[in-house]
Amino acid sequence: MIRLGNMSRRLFVRSLAAVMGIFFVRPSRLFGDTEPAAGLSIEARAEKLAKIFTNRNSAAEVGRYYLDATPVRPDLSELVQSLSSPKKGDILSHLRLKIREDFATSRTVSVDGWCLSRTEADLCAVAALAAGRA
Secondary structure, three states: OEEEOOOOHHHHHHHHHHHHHHHOOOHHHHEOEOOOOOOOOHHHHHHHHHOOOOOHHHHHHHHHHHHHHOOOOOOHHHHHHHHOOOOOOOHHHHHHHHHHHHHHOOOEEEEOOEEEEHHHHHHHHHHHHHOOOO
């Protein structure tokens, strides 16, 4: 588990709400109903992943904290590849499954005492990198 620095409770709650938005967003908001075409650039795919969040700025802030505290900082390409579905289909279902698996296998990070799955943290990191905040 990775522990991240001090973050105000207000910022964390707003950011957590942005992260949890993944469970309530319509799939068509992200990629239509399927994984993005393989022909899209990493930057374009990252931009689409960042659109998952209803409050992208808060998600990017969490992502920045996560990236700052990560000993080996992943690059945008690594993150996008790790979040992509191995087969065509609903990317949101894939991400939800990864999040559940993260919690089941203790692949979590702690942000000011709050527990996020590694997938949620990686999504926030994509939002930060896509916004140029990291």
